[in-house]
Amino acid sequence: VVSFAKSIGMVALPLHKEQPGYIVNSLLVPFLSAATNLLVEGVADVATIDKTWMVATGAPVGPFGILDIVGITTAYNINKMAADSTKDPLKIKTVEYLKTNFIDSGKLGVAAGEGFYQYPNPEYKKEDFLK
Secondary structure: OHHHHHHOOOOOOOOOOOOOOOOHHHHHHHHHHHHHHHHHOOOOOHHHHHHHHHHHHOOOOOHHHHHHHHOHHHHHHHHHHHHHHHOOHHHHHHHHHHHHHHHOOOOOEHHHOEOOOEOOOOHHHOOOOOO
16 A cells, blocks of 8 residues: 555655554644634633744744634534543533634634634734734
8 A cells, every 4th residue: 555655756655553543643632632722711812822833833823724724513513522532511511612712703813714813814913913
């Protein structure tokens, strides 16, 4: 499979065993959850959290820009499943926050034209965002 993937121009990512979420989601979900926790707990606002990540890592987009790309409904559903199964007060608070501030008002991310940012020209793509 690895040889075939390479032969058709794909990047082969061999796994040694099955893992829920495989590699990307095993890394991405906790990362996005940490960012959302910072927001919901009032530690910092969306732009500050994204700027921090972008400056610290050189990434072209921060966690809330990624959440807009993934879709806020997806983030809501992942957090809702976690809240329902664990009864974690922070997960419950996150679900309520996402529902009230985004889901109920149709701010579902890039596909809807608005989420944490407004599209097609989100704030994080502006030249002076990191200043």
